[in-house]
Amino acid sequence: MKTSNNISQAILDRQILEASTILLTSHINPDGDGIGSELALYYHLSEMGKDCRIINTSKTPEVYSFLDEDKVIETYSADHDEWIKKAALVIIFDIGDINRIGEMRNLFSDKSISICIDHHPARDEKVYTYTMINTEEPSTGSIVYKYLIHARNNKKLPLNIAVPLYVALITDTGSFRYSNTNSEAHHMAAHLIESGVKPNEIQNYVYESRPMVQVKLLGKIIDGLQFQFEKQFVWFIVNSKMMSECGASHKDIDGFTDFARTIQGVEISCMILELPDNNIRLNFRSKGKYSVNDIAGKFKGGGHPFAAGAVIENCDVRDAENLVLEEMKSKFCGSSDVN
Numbered sequence: 001m002k003t004s005n006n007i008s009q010a011i012l013d014r015q016i017l018e019a020s021t022i023l024l025t026s027h028i029n030p031d032g033d034g035i036g037s038e039l040a041l042y043y044h045l046s047e048m049g050k051d052c053r054i055i056n057t058s059k060t061p062e063v064y065s066f067l068d069e070d071k072v073i074e075t076y077s078a079d080h081d082e083w084i085k086k087a088a089l090v091i092i093f094d095i096g097d098i099n100r101i102g103e104m105r106n107l108f109s110d111k112s113i114s115i116c117i118d119h120h121p122a123r124d125e126k127v128y129t130y131t132m133i134n135t136e137e138p139s140t141g142s143i144v145y146k147y148l149i150h151a152r153n154n155k156k157l158p159l160n161i162a163v164p165l166y167v168a169l170i171t172d173t174g175s176f177r178y179s180n181t182n183s184e185a186h187h188m189a190a191h192l193i194e195s196g197v198k199p200n201e202i203q204n205y206v207y208e209s210r211p212m213v214q215v216k217l218l219g220k221i222i223d224g225l226q227f228q229f230e231k232q233f234v235w236f237i238v239n240s241k242m243m244s245e246c247g248a249s250h251k252d253i254d255g256f257t258d259f260a261r262t263i264q265g266v267e268i269s270c271m272i273l274e275l276p277d278n279n280i281r282l283n284f285r286s287k288g289k290y291s292v293n294d295i296a297g298k299f300k301g302g303g304h305p306f307a308a309g310a311v312i313e314n315c316d317v318r319d320a321e322n323l324v325l326e327e328m329k330s331k332f333c334g335s336s337d338v339n
Helices: 009-018 032-047 062-068 078-086 098-107 140-151 159-173 183-194 199-207 212-223 240-246 256-261 293-298 317-332
Strands: 021-026 051-056 073-075 089-093 113-118 130-133 226-228 233-238 268-275 279-286 302-304 307-312
Touching (some): 009 113, 009 130, 009 140, 021 032, 021 078, 021 098, 032 051, 032 062, 032 073, 032 089, 032 140, 051 078, 062 159, 078 098, 113 140, 140 159, 140 183, 159 183, 159 199, 212 233, 212 240, 256 268, 256 279, 279 293, 279 317, 293 302, 293 307
Parallel strands (some): 021 051, 021 089, 051 073, 089 113, 113 130, 233 268
Antiparallel strands (some): 268 279, 302 307
16 A cells, blocks of 8 residues: 555655755664665765765664674764754655654754655654655565666666665565565565675574574573463563563564564464563564554554554553453454454
């Protein structure tokens, strides 16, 4: 599904050409899709001679640091305020909800043109000047890829563009295992490989370089897995005590909800993550029989049918657990399946 106010590639061309300064950014705790998308477009814009910067609210997770050998990704601080306020064009990737951009949102000038490029449905399209959203795409990187193929006249892409796009694609399709994988995803992968990407090297960086603290945390999570509804639903809690004992941080939880979903017989997995200030983050994953974005929506979140999330404010872990279990009854004891 495309949104009603989407811009064409030609209009994006014009906005880029007319902009004197361009800010690229993504959501808090950026993932492979957001980072890959912004890096790919950054190198294209740099070739054009644009004054362009990537500034993210959160630091780049260590697993994706190999993408930024040139150290072009900056982490937001108050020192960036003046430059951000002067940015003529702001392009935001993989955001879903503008609030996930953090405190930088309040710095965009009324004179700035803002464009959301995403494959998640936007909670409020009106906050952007334009959108380039297509929820049928397997990743935000897929949208950026199609734009760059257009902008670069169908030529092979340089490695500094092809590699981050490949990371964007495989991380959001689960290396082509998820239901959002389509024929276009494989065509994109083929073209990126023809451009010089080495899939085995990328797999090693992204999936076979887990830090020891993450492995320790995963062990605690496995010990604490809980099941309900004839073991079709599995959930686990990650609290600050567990994180402290393992020396882990929130960047180390990536992929845990997907892991829990792989258990035989499980249809839906959920992570209940304790955040600062008495907030709780929920991550939901489904194998495909049941949707989960509607459940996330009950908590003012959202996402894809089979991968979604939300934040519950002013809530403790046990209350969040009870709320999730209550909502799950509608799936496993009702008729809310997607088939």
